[in-house]
Structures are given as structure tokens and as C-alpha cells.
Amino acid sequence: xxxxxxxxxxxxxxxxxxxxxxxxxxxxxxLIIEKNSSLGGILNQCIHTGFGxxxxxxxxxxxxxxxxxxDKLDNTSIEIKLNSYVTKxxxxxxxxxxxxxxxFQVIKAKSIIMATGxxxxxxxxxxxxxxxxSGILTAGLAQRYLNIEGYLVGKKVxxxxxxxxxxxxxxxxxxxxxxxxxxxxxxxYSNGLRRNIAQxxxxxxxxxxxxxxxxxxKGKDHVEQVVICQVDENKNYILxxxxxxxxxxxxxxxxxLPYNNVLEDLGVQMSSTKGAVVDENYQTSIEGIFACGNALxxxxxxxxxxKEAMQAGLGASRYVKGLLKHGKYIETKNKNGINYxxxxxxxLQNIDKEIMFKFRVTKPFQNVKILIQDGDRTIKSxxxxxxxxxxxxxxxxxxxxxxxxxxxxxxxxxD
Amino acid sequence: xxxxxxxxGAGIVGCFLARELSQYNLNVIVLEKDNDVGNEASMANxxxxxxxxxxxxxxxxxxxxxxxxxxxxxxxxxxxxxFSRIGSLTLAFNEKEVETLKMLQQRAFNNGVDVEIxxxxxxxxxxxxxxxxxxxxxxxxxxGIVDPFNLCIHAMENAIDNGVxxxxxxxxxxxxxxxxxxxxxxxxxxxxxxxxxxxxxxxINNLVNKETFKIISRKGQYYVLNHFKDEFVxxxxxxxxxxxxxxxxxxxxxxGNYLIGPSAxxxxxxSKSTDLKTLDEVxxxxxxxxxxxxxxxxxxxxxxLRATPSTHDFIIxxxxxxxxxxxxxxxxxxxxxxxxxxKMVVEEIISxxxxxxxxxxxxxxxxxxxxxxxxxxxxxxxMFAIDKDYxxxxxxxEQVSLGEIKDCLSRSCPPHSIKALKKxxxxxxxxxxxxxxxxxxxxxLAKFYxxxxxxxxxxxxxxxxxxxxxxxxx
Numbered sequence: 026x027x028x029x030x031x032x033x034x035x036x037x038x039x040x041x042x043x044x045x046x047x048x049x050x051x052x053x054x055x056l057i058i059e060k061n062s063s064l065g066g067i068l069n070q071c072i073h074t075g076f077g078x079x080x081x082x083x084x085x086x087x088x089x090x091x092x093x094x095x096d097k098l099d100n101t102s103i104e105i106k107l108n109s110y111v112t113k114x115x116x117x118x119x120x121x122x123x124x125x126x127x128x129f130q131v132i133k134a135k136s137i138i139m140a141t142g143x144x145x146x147x148x149x150x151x152x153x154x155x156x157x158x159s160g161i162l163t164a165g166l167a168q169r170y171l172n173i174e175g176y177l178v179g180k181k182v183x184x185x186x187x188x189x190x191x192x193x194x195x196x197x198x199x200x201x202x203x204x205x206x207x208x209x210x211x212x213x214y215s216n217g218l219r220r221n222i223a224q225x226x227x228x229x230x231x232x233x234x235x236x237x238x239x240x241x242x243k244g245k246d247h248v249e250q251v252v253i254c255q256v257d258e259n260k261n262y263i264l265x266x267x268x269x270x271x272x273x274x275x276x277x278x279x280x281x282l283p284y285n286n287v288l289e290d291l292g293v294q295m296s297s298t299k300g301a302v303v304d305e306n307y308q309t310s311i312e313g314i315f316a317c318g319n320a321l322x323x324x325x326x327x328x329x330x331x332k333e334a335m336q337a338g339l340g341a342s343r344y345v346k347g348l349l350k351h352g353k354y355i356e357t358k359n360k361n362g363i364n365y366x367x368x369x370x371x372x373l374q375n376i377d378k379e380i381m382f383k384f385r386v387t388k389p390f391q392n393v394k395i396l397i398q399d400g401d402r403t404i405k406s407x408x409x410x411x412x413x414x415x416x417x418x419x420x421x422x423x424x425x426x427x428x429x430x431x432x433x434x435x436x437x438x439x440d
Numbered sequence: 441x442x443x444x445x446x447x448x449g450a451g452i453v454g455c456f457l458a459r460e461l462s463q464y465n466l467n468v469i470v471l472e473k474d475n476d477v478g479n480e481a482s483m484a485n486x487x488x489x490x491x492x493x494x495x496x497x498x499x500x501x502x503x504x505x506x507x508x509x510x511x512x513x514x515x516x517x518x519x520x521x522x523f524s525r526i527g528s529l530t531l532a533f534n535e536k537e538v539e540t541l542k543m544l545q546q547r548a549f550n551n552g553v554d555v556e557i558x559x560x561x562x563x564x565x566x567x568x569x570x571x572x573x574x575x576x577x578x579x580x581x582x583x584g585i586v587d588p589f590n591l592c593i594h595a596m597e598n599a600i601d602n603g604v605x606x607x608x609x610x611x612x613x614x615x616x617x618x619x620x621x622x623x624x625x626x627x628x629x630x631x632x633x634x635x636x637x638x639x640x641x642x643x644i645n646n647l648v649n650k651e652t653f654k655i656i657s658r659k660g661q662y663y664v665l666n667h668f669k670d671e672f673v674x675x676x677x678x679x680x681x682x683x684x685x686x687x688x689x690x691x692x693x694x695x696g697n698y699l700i701g702p703s704a705x706x707x708x709x710x711s712k713s714t715d716l717k718t719l720d721e722v723x724x725x726x727x728x729x730x731x732x733x734x735x736x737x738x739x740x741x742x743x744x745l746r747a748t749p750s751t752h753d754f755i756i757x758x759x760x761x762x763x764x765x766x767x768x769x770x771x772x773x774x775x776x777x778x779x780x781x782x783k784m785v786v787e788e789i790i791s792x793x794x795x796x797x798x799x800x801x802x803x804x805x806x807x808x809x810x811x812x813x814x815x816x817x818x819x820x821x822x823m824f825a826i827d828k829d830y831x832x833x834x835x836x837x838e839q840v841s842l843g844e845i846k847d848c849l850s851r852s853c854p855p856h857s858i859k860a861l862k863k864x865x866x867x868x869x870x871x872x873x874x875x876x877x878x879x880x881x882x883x884x885l886a887k888f889y890x891x892x893x894x895x896x897x898x899x900x901x902x903x904x905x906x907x908x909x910x911x912x913x914x
Contacts, residue, residue, distance in 0.1 A: 110833040123831040128824030129817060147873040149740030156713045159898030159905055163875050174879060176894060176906035201910055246902040
């Protein structure tokens, strides 16, 4: 049976960075298993720019950003299997995959990095009201049809949810000749990046209806009308505020969910992000199995995915070399105003210089402090003018700040 | 060509009628308004094979339910359809409902159905998820669950294999009778017509006869939960039935998912819309039986329309017009009864209209479908040796291979749409609901039918997915 030091599952932004990092940190027998016919993952359909500001100090398109990493693979011993799908992993790190060249294969790995990305929340998951019709699509699927397959899904479009892909698609479909009549967001604030609201909606005079949702989708076989309605603070309809739009397409951009079918089957401990619970090296509850990128928690910028995946690659290399210490874990707790914190636990002995904590807030805040505490002791307090749930926050703590740390919590202090 | 029998409607009744007739030397045509068979109530229901304790004695519903239930083991074996007798529990929450259970137990005895009343403690032993306020339950061992999609599709595949003709996208709006022959839509001539048009059966009847019955559309809304690793209910759990029907149920499905529903609302015949208010009410009812339902696993909500007859029982008879047979108002337990209905129509009604001689080469079985996900590693490797496409997984959530899709496309009742493929192989049925694989599935269909991708529909002929090409000619 073929045996690898590390098998990276998924060849998108996270998988590429993780594999390269494992290689740069001294591993040689590395395999990337990718389900599609090319590396790069979802970056391949993101033909807009805005990628790479933090990693390369320049604005790249999605395919360009991916290519920077794909090019680096050339000078490495990293093996790639394309069109290959992993259906099962055993606890002993036996991996089952198949493709049309080798058929059904079983390999062994000393370590595994899960970089399987995320999926879009579906009309079913949000219990969308109205008819089940064609012309209701998630934004990412519409983006694939447009940017990869070369087809527009409709001419008159309404968008539910102000997630970034929906905003990007509002601009993209407008440029391709479609009319986008509006975007409805059930929350009183946008769920997309501020720059996308400006560049994708405001620049094209596309109205954003905050505290609105789709109350009904009408039509016979295909979407004909979308009825939106304002909601109160409990998300109940404010009757009488309905607006009807004659459209042929309803695009949904209502959130992303880490995709972890294989990890769930394996019985890895999962967190509220729908990703695995991980430690400072992005190791899951099963030793030697790591997770990173959008499979772990949904990121706002790909640059942060890359950085996280590099940590996971380093973690896997340390694990394979037997350098990871078994110390006591300190749990990170998300308190007031914090939705989640990754990593969920850490072991001080395995931190060289610093550790990065990533989290999102539960709602928008203005002029607040992010408070990081060890019990009653304040480790760090950071002033923030704005905090938005759509933007992921990063905070680094160095070893001296964590000295004698017994617990760690992050919360928002309002005045 | 003149057909011996024209069947209007390829729902579960039409599919089983076609199969039943296909064993005789008859020319049979099935005319279906939709772009696939089993595309209305037959695909949007509780997917339950009812035991038959519930229909009132001496009705067609009671008789055909019990007869139909007994036929499922053999039929599902022949047609390679998933079926499992998991048993049902009808739960009583107070003394009045316990009394109703006793009445139902007597009715079950009269209908010839084996049931027993279990105490809460006994129920807890076999179904630990039920709530503590359950007083007693009626346990029907013979109740089962079935894959309703492939029950229709495979029955029709088998019928077509045995010589039946299926025409899709043929909405019947004109029937005339000339010289003892029916002419449908000015195109199809037939000696006998069977109207099994489900929700539209009254309108089809009225094309030929005076109005003798009405079909009332009763909508039922459901939740579909994903399959998941943790333990959950193992039986079909019913509330005690009322005049509104069998009420809300919680049931596993043959694919490992769970169904919660249905509601019961009188609606028009067109709308299969869902709404949160009704679904909340469904959840409230279901929570009375099991309060730990993992609704966060919801992957879809849907509605189906029951064809409720104004006569309160199945309508299965020759109409006022000779050789025009109505099989109408086949609401619950319609799915269960359908094979028995088909047998009854052929043996008791058509036998008096047409000579029935058996075909020598009739084969009641279809070729078994390969399900890669369910095979052992060695079996998978064998399939890959036969066709490399079995190694390419198209639907990730449900692990369906290209080889399986190609096999399905080569069958005699193949999928023409994304939804038809989903019903057959579960492509796009999982957690991502096709977000990851729909574009690939669409490409496979377009390639197979040698059409442009934008000509592949989601469901019926106007349900396009792709509007126009952005580059080059359209």
C-alpha cells in the first residue's frame, strides 16, 4: 500500500498552501487529492480581483492567485491526483479514494490535512417559502455557470442575502447584461465586506434592502416573481411592507457551511462553526489529522486561508517528525459578542513565538474594545472603531503575553 | 396505430397499470403531461407502505391497502426498489386517544391487519426517542418505507422493457369517441382509456363524461432531514388519525434521511408552495411525539398535493362511457395500494373489455442497478474493471459515480432533466442540494442527449437552468 507523510485532501487555496508549507518544512512524501480536473478550487471561478493583498501585496484575480501556488509545486516532490474523490478515512489514517485512471485506491498517511472547503447554504436549509422552481440558484453555482461554463442564468435577477458571492454576482451579472433589481438582507446590516457593498452594489445603483427577506417565490415552472417583505427585530414579517419584483432568477447568497462529510463520518469532534475543533497546530481531535481553510471556518479573505493552511502544513510536518508535544490544553472561550474562536484550544509548549486567534463578532459594534483575558487578568485590550460579523478578526498573542496562562477568553467590552 | 389501452397519467397508479398490462399481448401507451414519470403526488408523499389498520372497513381503501402491502416484498425485489418493513407506531397521548387506538385495533382486526397495543415502557424499548408523555401506541409490524421515486420509475422501466410505449410532455386536453375508438389529442387512438391523472382526474373525466366526482387538492408540507451518523427514530411514528387524515408523522426513509410532515391544507391544483407558518405548525405537532428532532439537519422543505375524492373512497370503475375507466381519488394509502389497484383494474375491469393472453417472453424483473456507495472495495474494483466511469464520483454528498449515471441513461425510462436524475440516483439529493455537482450533471445529460447545455431542463419543459450563452452564438 502506498504510504505518504502527509495527504492533503482538497487542492484549493487551503490545500495548496498546506502542501507547500509541509514541503518547505521538511516533508517529502506529500500527496494532494483534488476532486476537480484542475487545482485552485473555487478560486478558478472567482475571476474578479481582490485576492492577494496581504500575501503578495498586490491585487490578483482568483485564478492568478491560485496559479502563484500551482507554479511553486513544479520544483517540489508534491504529487497530485486530480479528478479524485476521497469517500472515506479510517481512524488509522487509511484513505479511500477513486478516479477514472486508477479506480478505487486505498493509501496510508502518517498525517492528513483536511482542506475540503465549504458549500453554500441552500434554499432548503433556509426553508425558502414559495414554489420549488428552476431559476432559484445559489450564487456560487450561478458564478460557476457564468465564469466557467459561459452561461448567464437569467436576465432579471433578485438576490437574497448580502453574502460576498451574491454581491460579486450582482456586479458580474450586471456587466454581462442582466438587470439586478435588488438585494434583500434579513439582518439590519450587510453580511458582505464593506468594499463589496460599495463596488458591487452602490457603483451600479443596485438597491440593498436591509431587514428584508423573500416571503414568496412565484411561478409555474420557472421563477416569475419574487415577493420580499420587511422583518422586525425578531425576523417576523411586517405585513403590508411587501414588494413584488418581476424576475426570472432568484440568487441565494445566504451563507457558507464548512464541508466535512468525511470528517463527520470519521467521528472527529466538531465545533459550532461546523468545522472540526482544532488546536494551535490545527490538529483535530484525532492525532495526525489536521483541518484548515473554509473546511474549518468560513474566511472572508483568501489570504487568511493561505496563512492558516501554512500553519496546518507546519503542524503536520511537526507531527510527522514527532516534534509535537503532548501538553495540557488551554481552552479558548468566546464570550460576549464573539461568535466563535479558532483555534478552540492550545498547548503552550507547542507555540514558538506567537499564536493567531481568529474570530467573528455576533453583530456590528462601534467604538468598543476587544478584551482578551486569562480569568480576571487582562492579557490584551484592543480598541476598535468598527467590528462587523462579515469580517473575520485576527489577533496574535506572543508567548510572553501567554506566560502562566490558565484560561483564555475573548469578549467585546461596550462602554 | 391503434392502441388497446391508453393510460393517462404516469404516477404510481399509471406506472403499475402499465406494468400489469405489459404481461399481456396488448398495445399499451402511457401519456404523461410532465417531463418525467412519478412527478406529482407519487414523488411528494410520506413514502410509507401503510399496514392498513386505518381505512374504514369494507372500503376500497381498506381492501386495496392490505392487498397492496402484501405485494411489496416481491415487487420491490423484482423492480430493485429499496423497501424495508420497519413497522409503524401510532402514538396516543391521553385516555381518549388510547380509546381510539383500541377502536383502530378492532378495525385492524376487521381489515386483516396484525397489530398490537404497546405500553409506554414497551414503546421505549423499541423506540427510545419518543417523548415521555406517550400513553400507549399501536404497533403495526407490516408497515414499511419505500423509495417512491424508483418505485414509479422502475415499474415504468419494466413496463417499457415489456413493450409499453411512454410519451412524456403530452397533456391530454381533448378526447373524442368515434366508432368505439377513443382519439386523444387528435393523435392517439385507443380501444380502452384509463384515467389515472391524479389531481387532474376529474378534469380528464369531464372531457368524456358528465361530472360525477370532484378531486380536491390537499397540500401536505414536509421537512427533509439529511442522513446523519447519530441514532434517531427507527419506526414510522404517527399521531392518532383525525378527520383531517393521518396527521403528522416522523419517519426514516430508505435513503437514511428523515421525513417530518405532512400538513393538510385545501389548495388549488397548481401551487406546491411551502410556507413557514405551516411548517412551524408541522414541527409543533411532530415535537409532541419526539422533542429532540434535529431540525438543523433540514436540507429541504417541500409540498405535495393529495388527490382527495369528493366520494371519500378510491374511485375505480368503468365510467358512464363504455371502455373509459376512472382510477381516481387515489390519496393515502394510494402508494401502498397501487400494485393492488393495477391488478384489480386489469383482472376485474379490463378482462371484460379486451382478451388477455399472456406474453411468452414477459420478464417481471429489471436489470439490477449498481450502487457504488453500497459495494465492498473488491466489488467496486470489479465494476471499475468493467467501466472506468464508475471511478468518477459526480455527486459528492451521495457518492454517485458517472458510471451509474451512464447506466441510468441507457435504461428504457431514462432521466431527461436534472430532477429526473435526482429522483433516480440521488444526484444532488444531499446536503449541498446540487450546489457542487449540478453543473457536472447537466454537462453529462447534455453530452448524452447531444444538445446544448441550456436545453437541459431542471424539471418540465419550461424549467430552464441556463438562460443564454455569454460568448459566441446562442
